[in-house]
Amino acid sequence: MPLLDIRNLSVDFATASGQFRAVDGVDVSVDTGDILAIVGESGSGKSVSMLAMMGLLPWTATITADVMSFGGQDLRGLSDRQRRKIIGKDMAMIFQEPMSSLNPCFTAGFQIKEALRLHLGLDAKERHAKAVELFEMVGIPAPEDRLKAFPHQLSGGMNQRVMIAMAIACSPKLLIADEPTTALDVTIQAQILDLLTGLQRETGMALILITHDMGVVAETAERVQVQYAGQKVEEQPVGDLFETPHHPYTAALLAALPERATSRKLPTIPGVVPGQFDRPAGCLFSPRCQFADDRCRSTPPAPCGPELGLARCHYPLNAKAEVTA
Known part of the structure; x- marks a missing residue:
């Protein structure tokens, strides 16, 4: 049984002009010790999918799913009190913007100790010792001093480390990192990624x-x-995906990498992700796809089999090579 199992997740938001579907029939499965990357442009429903699972979306969101379980426990019918026992303890999230996620009115130390008090029941002395240990673990220098600092007194990279320390404070079974390196310089990005993967190896989360x-x-x-x-269009092991992408969108993302550029002009994907009022009748990627035909523009494609990376496409790339292999 997977640690996290989500099937056919959909999220609709009520707006002044009607319902907008931000997540459309997404499946997510993660085993203990897995490292899964969810990729896509802004507006692809990546963060909304995980926030829906954690119960952190506003009241305007309507969430439906055939299955939504964590550690064998059904998340769909949990009360707020039951959910609070899981979120922050067994399941934690590093949010995209640390400066807007941390409370500016409280010190970094107070905020991390609050999580330790609520979920682990530690006394004041134990909370302080654990907070110092966590700050040292994530590479924060002079942890005793940083515990007394407010978020605005710390750099972006340091606040991101505070968020990571808070997320791993209770040794979660699942850690969700939402754009953990956004707005950080390249050196800090590498340090944060090394930190996350190192913690994953050490704890097995x-x-x-x-x-x-x-x-x-x-x-x-x-x-x-x-x-x-809002749709999952492909899923593969990382090596296979980079070598033989099956969905045209995946191939276009990879072609746009600077190291793969074959000319001085960097390839781009024309157009934008469809919104509430311009969603195509057929394949959602068809207005931007160089391979689209009338069938693509009129008929939504079903996911292919695992041998084709579950690609949601009428004409998956590299299909002949995969089938005959």
Whole structure:
């Protein structure tokens, strides 16, 4: 049984002009010790999928799923009190913007100690010792001083480390990292990724990495799930995906990597991710796909088999080579 099992997850938001589907029939499966990367452009439903699973979306969201279980426990019918026993303890998340996720009115030390008090029941002395240990673990220098600092007194990279320390404070079974290197310089990005993968190896926790950076995926992930306009369009082991992508969107993402450019002009994907009022009748990627035909524009494709990376495409790439192999 997977540690996290989500099947046919959909999320609709109520707006002044009607319902908008941000996540459309997504499946996610993660085993203990897995490193899964979820990639796609902004607007692909990556973060919304995980926030829905954690129960952190606003009241305007309607969440439906055939299966949504964590550690064998059904998450769909949990009360707020039951969910709070899981979120932050067995399941934790590093949010995309640490400066907007940390409370500016409280010190970094107070915020991490609050999690230790609520979930582990430690006394004041034990909380302080554990907080110092966690800050040292994530590479924060002079931890005693940093515990007394407010978020605005710390750099972006340091606040990101505080968020990581809070997320791993209770030794979660699953850690979700939502764009953990956004707005950080290249050196700090590498340090944060090394830190996350090192913690994953040491603790054996499962790690879901939400990103749009295919370079980060290549360096850290074991398995990759590609999302587009709220749908999962492909899933493969990282090596296979980079070598033989099956969905045109995946291939276009990889072609846009600077190291794969074959000319001075960097390839791009024309157009934008469809929104509420411009969703195509057929394949959602068809307006931007160089291979699209009338069938693509009129008929939504079903996912292919595992041998084709579950690609949601009428004409998956490299199909003949895969089938005859």
